[in-house]
Amino acid sequence: MFAVLADLGDYPSWWPQVRSVVRIDDDAAEVVVRSVLPYTLRLVLTREVEDEANGLLRVGIGGDLCGWSQWVVRDDGPTVAEFTEEVEVAGALGAVARPGARLMRANHRAMMHGGERGLARHLGAD
Numbered sequence: 342m343f344a345v346l347a348d349l350g351d352y353p354s355w356w357p358q359v360r361s362v363v364r365i366d367d368d369a370a371e372v373v374v375r376s377v378l379p380y381t382l383r384l385v386l387t388r389e390v391e392d393e394a395n396g397l398l399r400v401g402i403g404g405d406l407c408g409w410s411q412w413v414v415r416d417d418g419p420t421v422a423e424f425t426e427e428v429e430v431a432g433a434l435g436a437v438a439r440p441g442a443r444l445m446r447a448n449h450r451a452m453m454h455g456g457e458r459g460l461a462r463h464l465g466a467d
Contacts, residue, residue, distance in 0.1 A: 342416075342464060346398055346412045347391060347393075349362055349372070350364060352372075355456075355460055355462065355463035356455060357459055358452040359374050361373045369386065374452065376451050376452035376455070377447070377452075380434065382405040382406060382434075383404050383405055384403065384404040388400055389401050389409065397413055398411060399412075404431070404432075407428060407429050408426065409427055410424065410427075430445075
C-alpha cells in the first residue's frame with residue numbers, strides 16, 4: 342500500500358475526485374481535485390517526507406489550500422493507512438470558508454470516501 346500512496350501521479354486512476362496530476366519536478370506536482378461542490382481546487386503538493394521504514398508520507402500543500410497532509414501506513418496486522426491533514430483555505434474560496442463550513446466538510450467527507458473506496462478497489466480489497 343505504501344508504494345501506491347507514494348505514487349501521486351497514479352492517484353487519478355483510483356481516486357475519482359483527483360482529476361489530474363502534473364509533475365513539476367521530482368518532489369512537486371500540480372494537482373486538480375473536485376468533489377461534489379461545483380468548485381475545483383488547484384493545489385501544489387511538495388514532498389516533505391517519504392519514509393517507507395516508518396510508513397510515513399507527508400506533503401506540503403500550496404495553492405487553494407495551504408498546509409500539509411500525510412499518510413501513515415501500518416503493517417503490524419491488517420494494513421491500515423491513516424490520513425491526516427492540517428490546511429487553511431486560501432484564495433477566493435477563503436471568502437466562503439466560514440459561512441460554507443458545513444458544506445465544505447461534507448464535500449471533503451465525500452472526497453475522502455471516494456478515495457477510500459477507490460483505493461480498496463485498486464488494491465483488490467473490496
